[in-house]
Amino acid sequence: xxxxxxxxxxxxxxxxxxxxxxxxxxxxxxxxxxxxxxxxxxxxxxxxxxxxxxxxxxxxxxxxxxxxxxxxxxxxxxxxxxxxxxxxxxxxxxxxxxxxxxxxxxxxxxxxxxxxxxxxxxxxxxxxxxxxxxxxxxxxxxxxxxxxxxxxxxxxxxxxxxxxxxxxxxxxxxxxxxxxxxxxxxxxxxxxxxxxxxxxxxxxxxxxxxxxxxxxxxxxxxxxxxxxxxxxxxxxxxxxxxxxxxxxxxxxxxxxxxxxxxxxxxxxxxxxxxxxxx
Amino acid sequence: xxxxxxxxxxxxxxxxxxxxxxxxxxxxxxxxxxxxxxxxxxxxxxxxxxxxxxxxxxxxxxxxxxxxx
Numbered sequence: 001x002x003x004x005x006x007x008x009x010x011x012x013x014x015x016x017x018x019x020x021x022x023x024x025x026x027x028x029x030x031x032x033x034x035x036x037x038x039x040x041x042x043x044x045x046x047x048x049x050x051x052x053x054x055x056x057x058x059x060x061x062x063x064x065x066x067x068x069x070x071x072x073x074x075x076x077x078x079x080x081x082x083x084x085x086x087x088x089x090x091x092x093x094x095x096x097x098x099x100x101x102x103x104x105x106x107x108x109x110x111x112x113x114x115x116x117x118x119x120x121x122x123x124x125x126x127x128x129x130x131x132x133x134x135x136x137x138x139x140x141x142x143x144x145x146x147x148x149x150x151x152x153x154x155x156x157x158x159x160x161x162x163x164x165x166x167x168x169x170x171x172x173x174x175x176x177x178x179x180x181x182x183x184x185x186x187x188x189x190x191x192x193x194x195x196x197x198x199x200x201x202x203x204x205x206x207x208x209x210x211x212x213x214x215x216x217x218x219x220x221x222x223x224x225x226x227x228x229x230x231x232x233x234x235x236x237x238x239x240x241x242x243x244x245x246x247x248x249x250x251x252x253x254x255x256x257x258x259x260x261x262x263x264x265x266x267x268x269x270x271x272x273x274x275x276x277x278x
Numbered sequence: 279x280x281x282x283x284x285x286x287x288x289x290x291x292x293x294x295x296x297x298x299x300x301x302x303x304x305x306x307x308x309x310x311x312x313x314x315x316x317x318x319x320x321x322x323x324x325x326x327x328x329x330x331x332x333x334x335x336x337x338x339x340x341x342x343x344x345x346x347x
């Protein structure tokens with residue numbers, strides 16, 4: 001994405017968040033062409049991997065990732081992406097921290113009760129990695145937000161939002177990592193619109209209202225959300241760095257009660273309302 | 279084929295190999311990188327990691343000569 005195009009879309013995101021009641025910090029980041037000594041040290045344990053390289057690290061630094069939801073899934077996703085060196089992280093969440101969140105939403109602590117989750121998360125992420133730009137949006141998801149991103153990670157807890165995010169990412173052709181968790185089970189899927197099956201190809205219709213318990217209704221063990229969020233972060237890094245083995249044209253169904261991991265193949269559907277006509 | 283030099287005597291594991299690896303990534307196949315290492319950890323790990331990555335490696339004293347694959 002060119003700088004002009006990036007600036008245009010960032011302005012659009014700020015506008016969308018502003019209309020939704022949120023605000024974004026304006027932070028300018030002019031990065032040198034190669035990795036600094038501090039960056040080499042900070043990221044040394046991933047740079048040392050045969051699968052990783054300076055080019056991979058630079059691709060992360062240049063990337064803008066939107067994390068939708070700063071809760072049970074968004075916490076590990078945002079923390080790992082910030083730690084890994086994703087240059088710009090947008091954090092979207094309209095809620096404030098509640099006491100019942102704390103057992104699983106690891107970016108929020110007891111003193112954060114009542115603080116907007118996007119702000120609470122952003123503060124921790126900036127402590128974790130001051131080299132990156134973190135933009136909190138205290139807002140509900142709006143389709144225009146994905147235009148600013150090189151990749152979206154959907155950590156929302158409702159099917160309605162999940163389908164909205166999938167449709168927006170398909171329309172903008174923005175890569176997406178989907179995820180969901182309830183109880184001890186979860187699901188992860190990586191999507192490159194047009195190139196691979198989208199979430200709606202795999203799950204054409206949302207469950208009827210009332211049929212699918214939300215996270216808030218169903219309960220969840222914190223570590224189960226941590227596993228699914230960690231898998232989402234891993235998929236995001238694979239897509240950003242161009243590593244092999246991403247969960248494209250497949251979803252991973254995880255049942256942590258007996259540690260059953262099932263990779264289910266999916267193909268694009270010609271009649272998919274989200275990606276079938278692209 | 280160009281010859282290059284790198285000194286990693288001011289850092290410790292894993293930066294010894296990380297700096298060597300990044301330097302090699304910037305070279306062309308067949309280019310030679312001579313890495314000055316401290317005896318001990320660096321002199322053991324840098325040539326071993328370079329060989330595991332598929333490069334040709336020779337050690338002379340505290341100098342590790344690596345030909346990029």
